[in-house]
Amino acid sequence: MRRCWMTAVLLLIAVPNAWAQSLLPGFEKAAAFNEQVRWSRLKSGVRVFVNAPLNWITSRRVLVIYATPNGSTIEQTLGCTASKEIDWRFDIQHVAAQTRRLREIATDQDIVLAVVQAPQLSWPTFRREQSAAETIIREVVESLAKELAADSVVLSCHSGGGSFVFGYLNAFESLPASLDRIVFLDANYSYSDEERHGEKLLAWLNGDATRRLVVIAYDDREITLNGKKVIGPEGGTFRASQRMLTRVRRDLELNEQEAGLFRVTKGINGQMQFFVHSNPDNKILHTALVGEMNGLLHGLTLGTDHADKWGTFGGPRAYSRWIQPQPFADPSAVRAVIPAEAPEVRFALPDRSADAPTGSQFQQQIAELPRDQREAAILRELISGNVPESLRRLRPIRVEATDAAGAKHVATYFVMADCLAVGTDDDFFRVPITPTTATSISEKFDASLITAKVSDDVFAAAQVKLDPKPLARDRDTAATFWQHHQIIEEQLHGKPRGLLVAGIKKDVVLTNRLAEKPHKVAIYGWHYPDGRAIQSLYVGHVDWYVDYSHGVRLMSQQIIVDGRSIKVSDVLKDSRLCPLLSSEGPMDVAEIVRAANWGQ
Numbered sequence: 001m002r003r004c005w006m007t008a009v010l011l012l013i014a015v016p017n018a019w020a021q022s023l024l025p026g027f028e029k030a031a032a033f034n035e036q037v038r039w040s041r042l043k044s045g046v047r048v049f050v051n052a053p054l055n056w057i058t059s060r061r062v063l064v065i066y067a068t069p070n071g072s073t074i075e076q077t078l079g080c081t082a083s084k085e086i087d088w089r090f091d092i093q094h095v096a097a098q099t100r101r102l103r104e105i106a107t108d109q110d111i112v113l114a115v116v117q118a119p120q121l122s123w124p125t126f127r128r129e130q131s132a133a134e135t136i137i138r139e140v141v142e143s144l145a146k147e148l149a150a151d152s153v154v155l156s157c158h159s160g161g162g163s164f165v166f167g168y169l170n171a172f173e174s175l176p177a178s179l180d181r182i183v184f185l186d187a188n189y190s191y192s193d194e195e196r197h198g199e200k201l202l203a204w205l206n207g208d209a210t211r212r213l214v215v216i217a218y219d220d221r222e223i224t225l226n227g228k229k230v231i232g233p234e235g236g237t238f239r240a241s242q243r244m245l246t247r248v249r250r251d252l253e254l255n256e257q258e259a260g261l262f263r264v265t266k267g268i269n270g271q272m273q274f275f276v277h278s279n280p281d282n283k284i285l286h287t288a289l290v291g292e293m294n295g296l297l298h299g300l301t302l303g304t305d306h307a308d309k310w311g312t313f314g315g316p317r318a319y320s321r322w323i324q325p326q327p328f329a330d331p332s333a334v335r336a337v338i339p340a341e342a343p344e345v346r347f348a349l350p351d352r353s354a355d356a357p358t359g360s361q362f363q364q365q366i367a368e369l370p371r372d373q374r375e376a377a378i379l380r381e382l383i384s385g386n387v388p389e390s391l392r393r394l395r396p397i398r399v400e401a402t403d404a405a406g407a408k409h410v411a412t413y414f415v416m417a418d419c420l421a422v423g424t425d426d427d428f429f430r431v432p433i434t435p436t437t438a439t440s441i442s443e444k445f446d447a448s449l450i451t452a453k454v455s456d457d458v459f460a461a462a463q464v465k466l467d468p469k470p471l472a473r474d475r476d477t478a479a480t481f482w483q484h485h486q487i488i489e490e491q492l493h494g495k496p497r498g499l500l501v502a503g504i505k506k507d508v509v510l511t512n513r514l515a516e517k518p519h520k521v522a523i524y525g526w527h528y529p530d531g532r533a534i535q536s537l538y539v540g541h542v543d544w545y546v547d548y549s550h551g552v553r554l555m556s557q558q559i560i561v562d563g564r565s566i567k568v569s570d571v572l573k574d575s576r577l578c579p580l581l582s583s584e585g586p587m588d589v590a591e592i593v594r595a596a597n598w599g600q
Helices: 002-014 074-078 095-105 123-129 133-147 159-170 197-206 237-249 295-301 359-366 371-383 435-445 452-461 478-491 512-516 568-573 589-596
Strands: 035-041 047-053 061-067 110-117 152-158 179-185 212-218 255-259 262-267 272-277 395-402 408-415 421-423 428-430 506-510 520-527 533-542 555-561 564-567
Touching: 047 074, 047 095, 047 133, 061 133, 061 159, 074 095, 074 110, 095 110, 095 295, 123 133, 123 159, 123 512, 133 152, 133 159, 152 159, 152 295, 159 179, 159 197, 179 295, 197 237, 212 237, 212 295, 237 272, 359 371, 359 421, 359 428, 359 478, 371 421, 371 435, 395 452, 408 452, 428 478, 452 506, 452 520, 506 533, 512 520, 512 533, 512 589, 555 568, 564 568, 568 589
Parallel strands: 061 110, 061 152, 152 179, 179 212, 212 272
Antiparallel strands: 035 047, 047 110, 255 262, 262 272, 395 408, 408 555, 421 428, 506 520, 520 533, 555 564
């Protein structure tokens, strides 16, 4: 009896507040599931979310770090209940719910989940553009492990998140003893023999029999989207897995067997396991491997006493009751509002000529023009001042953000109430244009294209939120431009000019992704009144392509930050201040425009 009592006392000493609710420094209690959470943004622009149990029940703490895939935020990666009001990305990975299911059965350890997001929603881009990327990645892992007093670390990843893990490998000559497991979920594209990834992984596995390497992939060589092959002749997770296995076979004998639709390859007494789905129906299984097939749970439990106790690899979902109804919300992402008081800011344009065409007249003038001549005509009218008065008077939007050091910043910036248009307030025409034309106009107006984050802000602050009205035919003709303009005008009937309006078109935006996609246009948004955006950030269209749904909403280069007037382009470049305008980390607008090579 005395021995049991002494054991309990020692455990309470080793784990402060064991079996009791104990908030870690900087954490807040979550609304559900008896959890505590912390959000942060590092100086590098990397976002970090940590989710931990509120009740600590053991003396062993395991840190699971999950690197987000390309194009997904932390919030989307964590997941929530699917609904028509929410982006589909919230229902594909469910990292939070899978972790909760594991906590339910793994009562011999306390599992802490950290999700890390690259500043441009792309770890490959971060590593390519940030010279110190691998050092930063190493420091992220080491600082999290130290802050959370983790006994062991698990690195897991999906899609482009694999680049985070390979960046971590590159930061070491020998991987640290604290690294317990690596799980690639269709995420091993960046594997490289030249960078000695295979050599380092084998040395790490051979250093301790408890270590595990799990690779989950599928045969993606022939998958198609819209009739075109998705994967190039050297790319994809299947070929990356074969490169890894070819390297391993130089040193090891491997055992192979079929397990349903998976070919399972094992080595080093099961410490290394590859699961490659044969994909007989030639489907895109990229995200299904993670969420629908319980891939994360499978990867985290292989080789432990918890393997298969949670459910079945391959599906159905084993974590459904642990899915939260609403997304996690970063408290630093304060909603944008129109402030009660703000200076009046206007675009300094020439006065509109009395003989300039009205919107309806201009529509007739460009109705039959080829695309290039139409663009030239629009540019000529706008820079000459043929712009409605309501677009010259800009609308203020107030936002707040907290930088990596914890300092809060407040800003007011100024945007057009509506999209660029030709004509008068009584008779105008919203004109879709290329980013090349938009950039020329921005230079003339001392303005800037907006970002996806500003697009979201405009929707949040908008005084009028319309229900988008997509069209399907002749999308790139001037006649359809005019037709859609008239649909918007019908929706706005009776509303005064100059109100901040949202839900009218997709926004042409600035994004760091244009640096890797020259001669492309970036579009985003077109929010429904309930907050859903029709268009996620997309850089697939060539830069000369314009259709009726593209709108250009400019913002003034003037922005007031913490009471000081500075330029929007300077705020975007500043790692401390860029969260006011960007969800992608710092942006060098001049470099983006140069790299995009618009019009060249």
